[in-house]
Amino acid sequence: MIRSWSGQRRREAALRGLVLAIAVGIVLLPLIWTMLAAVGIQPDNHTSPPSWVVRPSLDHLADVSTIEPAFWQELATSVGLSVGAAVVAVTLSFLAAYGIARPGRRAARRLNPALLVLATLPAMAYVLPLRDVVRRFGLLDTIPGILLAEVAATAPLAVYVFIAHLAGGSRDREEAAGIDGASPLQILRDVVLPDAASIVAATTIVLIVLDWNFLLTPLVLTGINVRTLPVVLTDLFTLEREVDWPTAAAALTISFVPLVALIGLLHRVVERFNLAGGDPSGDAT
Amino acid sequence: MRLTRLERLILVGPLGIVIAVWLVIPALLGLLATLTNYAPNEPFIHLVGLRNYELIFADRTFASAIRTIAVFTVAAVPLELVVGFSLAFLLRRPFRGRSLVRLILLLPWLVSPVASGVMWHFVLDSETGFLSFVGRWFGLPSLPSPLSQHALALPTVIGVEAWRVAPLVAFLLLPSLATIPRERWDDACLDGLSEFGSIRHVALPAIRPSVLAVTMLLIGGALATFDSVLTMTGGGPGTETVTPALYSYDKAFAFSNWPVGATSGWLIGGAVLLAGVVYLRLTRTDS
Numbered sequence: 001m002i003r004s005w006s007g008q009r010r011r012e013a014a015l016r017g018l019v020l021a022i023a024v025g026i027v028l029l030p031l032i033w034t035m036l037a038a039v040g041i042q043p044d045n046h047t048s049p050p051s052w053v054v055r056p057s058l059d060h061l062a063d064v065s066t067i068e069p070a071f072w073q074e075l076a077t078s079v080g081l082s083v084g085a086a087v088v089a090v091t092l093s094f095l096a097a098y099g100i101a102r103p104g105r106r107a108a109r110r111l112n113p114a115l116l117v118l119a120t121l122p123a124m125a126y127v128l129p130l131r132d133v134v135r136r137f138g139l140l141d142t143i144p145g146i147l148l149a150e151v152a153a154t155a156p157l158a159v160y161v162f163i164a165h166l167a168g169g170s171r172d173r174e175e176a177a178g179i180d181g182a183s184p185l186q187i188l189r190d191v192v193l194p195d196a197a198s199i200v201a202a203t204t205i206v207l208i209v210l211d212w213n214f215l216l217t218p219l220v221l222t223g224i225n226v227r228t229l230p231v232v233l234t235d236l237f238t239l240e241r242e243v244d245w246p247t248a249a250a251a252l253t254i255s256f257v258p259l260v261a262l263i264g265l266l267h268r269v270v271e272r273f274n275l276a277g278g279d280p281s282g283d284a285t
Numbered sequence: 286m287r288l289t290r291l292e293r294l295i296l297v298g299p300l301g302i303v304i305a306v307w308l309v310i311p312a313l314l315g316l317l318a319t320l321t322n323y324a325p326n327e328p329f330i331h332l333v334g335l336r337n338y339e340l341i342f343a344d345r346t347f348a349s350a351i352r353t354i355a356v357f358t359v360a361a362v363p364l365e366l367v368v369g370f371s372l373a374f375l376l377r378r379p380f381r382g383r384s385l386v387r388l389i390l391l392l393p394w395l396v397s398p399v400a401s402g403v404m405w406h407f408v409l410d411s412e413t414g415f416l417s418f419v420g421r422w423f424g425l426p427s428l429p430s431p432l433s434q435h436a437l438a439l440p441t442v443i444g445v446e447a448w449r450v451a452p453l454v455a456f457l458l459l460p461s462l463a464t465i466p467r468e469r470w471d472d473a474c475l476d477g478l479s480e481f482g483s484i485r486h487v488a489l490p491a492i493r494p495s496v497l498a499v500t501m502l503l504i505g506g507a508l509a510t511f512d513s514v515l516t517m518t519g520g521g522p523g524t525e526t527v528t529p530a531l532y533s534y535d536k537a538f539a540f541s542n543w544p545v546g547a548t549s550g551w552l553i554g555g556a557v558l559l560a561g562v563v564y565l566r567l568t569r570t571d572s
Contacts, residue, residue, distance in 0.1 A: 016375045023372060024389050027452060030408045031392060033415055037407075043418045045411065050421035092300035099296030102288050113568040116498055117561030118304075120505025121312065124530045125554025128537055128547045129314035130307065132325055152307035155300055160498075184292050213397035215512040216534070230399040230512070237403050237516050245413040252400050259395040267388045274460035276495045 031256070037249035060250040067243060068232055071251070078212060078229040079258055081143065085150035086207035093155045094200060097162030098188055108167040112160055119156035123216040131220050141223040149221055150211045157210075158203050164277025165199045166192070202273035205266055209259055229255050312554065319551050324543035337548040347549060349524040350532045353439060357528070358507040361443045361450075365503055366496070368447060369454020374484065376455065377462045387459075390452040398449065402516030405445045406432065432518050438525045442514060449513070450503065457499050461492035494571060501564045505557045529553050 036042070040057040043050050065071045101108045130149060131140065139145030173195070177187045193200070215230040222231065233251065236243050243251075263270060288296070317323075319337050321330050341347050372390060376383060396404065411417045411427040420428045431437035465487065473483040489496070511530035514520060520527035520535075529549055537546025 013380070016380075020372075020375055020386055023452075024386060026448065027389055027393055029415065030404055030448075031396075033408050034404050037413070042413065043415075045414070045417040045421055045427050048421045048424055050418045092303065095296045096300040099288065099293045102293075113565050114561075116501055117558065117564060118308075120502055120557055120561065121308070122505065122509030122530065122550075122553050122557055124509060124511065124533050124550035125557075126308060126312035126315050126550075128543060128550060129318060129323075130311035133306065133311050133314070135325075148303055148307050152304050155304060159300070184288055209395060213399075213512075215397070215399050215515075216530075230397050233397075233399045233403060234512075234516060237406075238519065245407045245410075248403060248407060252404055255400055256396060260392065263388065263391055263395060267384070267391070270391075271387065272460075273456075275457055275498050276461050276464075276492075 034249045035253050037246050038253040040246060042246065060246040061254065063247045064251045064254060067247060068236065068251075070227070071232065071254075074227045074229055074232050075254065075258070077143075077226060081147060081150070081226075081228060082208045082211040084143075085147045085154070085211045086204050088147065089151040089155045089158055089207055090200060090204045092151065093158035093203075094162050094193070094196070095188075096155075097159045097166055098192060100159070101163045101166035108163045112163045112167075115156045115160040115163070119154075119160060123153065123214075127216055127220045130217075134221055140221060141225045143226055146218050146221050146226060146228075149217050150214060153214070153217065154207045154210050158207060161199065161203050161273070161275060161277070162196070164275065165196055166277075168277040169195065198269070198272040199274065199277075201266075201269045202271070205262065205270045206273050208262065212259055315547050315551050315554070318544065319548040322544055323547060324541075327543075333544070337544045340545055341549050341552070346524050346527060347529070347532055350527045350529045350549075353524075353526060354508060354510065354528050356439060357443055357446075357510060358504060360440075361446050361507050362500065362503045364443070364447045365451045365454050366500065368451035369499075370458055370496075372452065372455035373458040373462050374488065376459055377465075387456070391456055392452075393449045394453040394456070396449060398512035399516050401445065401449050402513040402518075406430075406517050409441065433522055435522055435525050438518060438522055442517060442526050445517065446507075446510070446513060450506070454499055454503070457502075458492060458495055461495040462488060465491045494568070497564060497567055497571075501560065504560045508553055508556050508560075 038060055040055040040060060042053050044053050068074070100111060134140050134145045134149070137145070139148075173191050174187050177191050182190070213230065214228070215234060218226070218228045218231050219234065222228070233255065236251065237248065320332055320334065322333050323330050376387060376390075393401070407413050408415055409430045409432055411429050414430065416431070417427045420426070431441040469487050469491075470483060473487045478486060509530050510528045511534065514526050514528055514531055515534075518526045520531050530553055533546045533549040533553070535546075536542045536549065
């Protein structure tokens with residue numbers, strides 16, 4: 001019985017390994033194909049069987065700033081804007097979530113699914129009038145204009161996650177601090193925030209990725225002064241500038257680097273992100 | 286710890302103002318705009334009734350966009366859910382290298398839809414792509430990109446989107462799966478349940494709220510599909526992969542027809558809100 005059990009376990013592990021290896025292969029194939037082209041290694045599909053043209057070089061990476069002279073500045077804008085918008089959204093969302101979750105669990109449970117629906121509202125439904133609103137505030141084509149738009153778009157998701165976390169946790173320590181005479185602000189700072197540090201950090205990273213990937217909002221709200229990387233990539237590949245594949249691959253590779261570095265360094269943190277609100281650190285084994 | 290009304294106002298107010306001014310009011314203005322001749326710098330805005338809607342529904346490109354997004358949503362969302370859940374299920378137990386696999390599976394989500402569109406455009410191209418490369422090994426002539434063929438363009442776009450989104454679904458569902466106690470899996474095993482039986486009777490009931498939330502996010506994302514299609518196919522070949530969001534953007538910015546652009550944009554918003562109503566009803570039933 002025990003032997004057949006362990007045999008079944010081994011077969012399951014082998015099958016799991018096979019399926020995950022295929023999944024990893026499918027995920028990595030286009031990314032590796034792109035990175036190889038970026039450093040001058042490309043297939044030659046004119047021969048049969050096909051061959052590889054191997055001319056390793058970093059020239060294509062340098063070419064990116066030739067076809068788009070402001071590329072590095074635009075990369076810096078994207079980094080600053082994504083981090084800034086995520087930090088502002090998380091800060092405001094955490095305060096709001098605390099204000100919503102603390103009157104009572106029933107209010108939080110009722111409001112929270114509606115916040116998720118708001119988080120899914122497509123930008124196309126509001127971005128055209130938003131351009132007019134932002135113009136009237138004198139913020140068109142400015143960092144604050146686009147930053148606030150990204151905060152408004154991502155904050156509902158952050159509030160949803162924080163409410164789920166706050167509504168699910170124990171309030172004993174908060175009650176005890178309240179009895180000891182701590183003000184709500186002190187309780188928020190000294191009790192609630194430290195308890196929620198991991199979900200706050202994970203949500204910040206998730207929002208950085210979402211902000212980094214926004215296209216439609218910056219495309220409509222920016223122009224000459226502020227340009228984010230997705231807008232630049234769209235311009236490069238939709239305005240018939242006929243960028244060749246190695247240069248395109250180089251631009252794509254550079255655009256991957258900041259987020260891959262962020263997640264590579266902080267993947268343990270981002271693994272704590274949980275839509276349902278609990279702490280996933282206690283893995284079932 | 287109960288908060289006073291003033292304290293709640295101070296906590297919720299700042300974000301409430303940002304969301305109201307930068308999201309809710311523009312969305313309501315957008316809805317209003319569908320009934321007017323609204324456009325930037327339009328000096329005389331007046332009601333036009335349902336004329337914008339009539340124009341859109343008479344447009345064959347929009348009808349094609351609706352068909353495309355319906356097929357896209359019905360195919361992509363279940364595909365992403367099934368693949369994402371399967372990956373999360375396989376990753377729920379610790380094993381050597383799990384952390385690295387989770388990290389690698391997160392990579393497609395880090396690729397912006399715009400970058401994903403550009404990348405796959407070239408990776409599937411006959412000159413620079415992978416399919417032709419494999420075909421040449423078997424002595425086949427260079428294969429044209431599936432993105433350039435009427436019958437294959439939409440399925441390919443769906444596949445590419447699943448490549449980008451399914452690993453994210455795994456990332457979002459895994460925490461909920463990981464919180465199911467081991468004893469429940471063992472009990473299911475002792476009860477003689479198969480792997481599918483465990484999924485049906487143990488996993489799915491336990492993670493239902495997360496599955497509903499992720500489904501809502503996927504439907505919202507699918508209906509609003511824009512960026513990846515813009516750079517991958519530009520809506521072609523013909524109008525084969527035009528989505529309502531792409532149609533809306535084109536009308537507003539390429540043809541300067543803001544009333545029609547805003548109206549079709551709001552129809553996407555309306556479809557998402559409709560899905561949201563279903564989601565709210567399901568979550569209310571649960572609670």
